[in-house]
Amino acid sequence: MDKAAAGRGFFLIEIERLTKVYARTEHVALRDVSLRIRRGRVFGLLGPNGAGKTTLISILAGLVPKSEGRVLVDGLDLDREPERIKRLIGLVPQHLAFYPTLTVRENLEFYAGILGQRGALRRERIDDCVAVADLGRHLDRRADTLSGGLKRRLNLAIGLLNRPALLFLDEPTVGIDPQSRHFILQSLLALKDAGMTIVYTSHYLEEVRQICDDLAIIDAGRIVAGGTLAELLAADGDTLRFELEEALDEAGQGLLGEMLAAPVRREGAGRFAARVPPEAVERLLNGLRERGLRLRSLHYGSQDLERLYLSLTSTEPRD
């Protein structure tokens, strides 16, 4: 991120040393998280299940109290002015948070009423949201009769009713077809172009790559990497990853370190990684040949987002 440009107004969200411990279970959901989110950008929050993404969004949306730390949204302190912050926020939860037996129109009118919108203002806001989500032909259908994609679009439309400066989307494209996903992603890009700041969580890394300007990877309640996609991939640019046909013991791993003249970390059975200059690759190849060790694969330099994500959060499935 462009830290030189940091200052009042440049970042919409500023989080300092945020910690959340759930009192009942004593589970530490967030540990000392510091983060800044630029205004008018799409910020992607990545992480495995249980990493702390939903807790972070819940705290920012004023739904869950934090344990420690400081959160500013548009310069407003979350501790002091939570209600003013809520007026800036739109929320699109992972679940379809509307009333299935009401029609699309009735759902929109209900939420507009909750937001205190009346008369011409209400009509205008509903029309805008219907246009963004392209729901015009479905206004009088009961929500439970809509397709999965249309339901997601209604969920999005409701989150836009208050024209939020900051929109939280928690996995908004779960379980829908590529066409609907494409439509939603294009809608979000249009909203960004209109000046909206979007915080987006998803497990679909391709989506994140497609629409996010900045992102953070969170694991076990900690931010393990952050920045623009290019910055993240570049930071990993001098990493050598290789896989041998033989699974080496600790002595063998030490031998690899000697060949590369750098610490080598094990990433799995027979899989290793080290941060080395380009010329180290040749040394490794020669060393392996001399010792009769067979190479299965080798990769040097920046990798794709998925590999980066897995290398930072490990390949083990989460409970």
Place this chain on the structure above:
Amino acid sequence: MRFWSLVRKELLVLGRDRHGLLVLFVMPAIFILIMSLAMRDTFDRERAVALDYLLLNESAEPIGVRFNEELKRIEGFRPVPAAAGEGREALRRRVADDEVKLALLVPADFGERLRHWNDAEPVPVTLLLSPSAAPQTRLLFELAVSQALRKLRFEHYVLPSLGLLALGQEPLGEATVSGDYVYRDGSARVAPTAVQQSVPAWLVFAMFFVVIPLSTAFLVEREEGTLARLHVMSVSPTALMVAKVVPYYLVNQVQMVLMVAVGMYLVPRLGGDALNAPSSWFGLWLISSATSIAAIGFALLVSTVARSGIEATTLGGVCNIVLGALGGVMVPKFVMPKFMQDLSVLSPMSWGLEGFFDVFLRGSVWREVLPEAGALLLFGAVCLWAASLLFERKPRGVA
């Protein structure tokens, strides 16, 4: 092999379904316990508790005293002499207030009239009945008193005719028992019928069943993130809860109107007895409103305690059936043993039931339902307060 795998799976699933097990085993066990205790005396002759009735015998003559002795011999009914100075009006009031179900009045000239009898005008022994007394109770008691009167006559009329009359005795005329239902407003009405008893009971039960739709809707809102979304839109938990009171209150009032209409107009068309109009429409609205507030408060409390829709449905349903059984919905309270009658006071359904009996059975004016209505409103308010306290403390993330 595949069949046994399916059977094993079914047993495992059932064994881990806490709510299913609750409905299958715990609820019937509680139900059996309550109903067995409630109906114990109905079936157990040995332990049957006698029904107390007030006795005002104004006849000081030996025949009056003799009649008292016969009354004491009646099984299942125990005479409680009226207090000194307690006249007919005071007794009438106590019966109308349902303090006792029955009172027997023997006139001062009982002996005199029996001696100077006239076949066309039998001597009346008056039985005062509370409108909530069961028709079977009335029948049994009237039969027993008539038998006691016949015994007196036998001693004084039949025996003399056989030349067996004792010295100083003379033949007696016939006496009859005439029963009158006594209402608080002093009106003369037809005797209460089954519909008069059942409409209030099932109305209260039905009103408390708002717990099912209310808690289901509430839990769906919570599980699907709708409440989180509303919270982000600055809707307070208290506002969310209070907003649920209004529609369900209206639902309860529609229930009341419909069930009263069924009792008054549909049941007689199908050959049953008609429900009498309430003695006070305002009193009916008052007790109906208070019952509704209690039912909605209880439903909201269940909604906040439960962790899922199925848990709310099970918990709410089981609680309602237990409260109904305890509160006299399924078995009238007067057939319950004393300790069960005392326990029934714990059920808010019992308070609602008494309030509806006031206006449908006892001919009460609106002021007379105030104690029950007040208790129900207090119960509803405490439930609402506890529910909003619990709801405030519930975690509410975005998912």
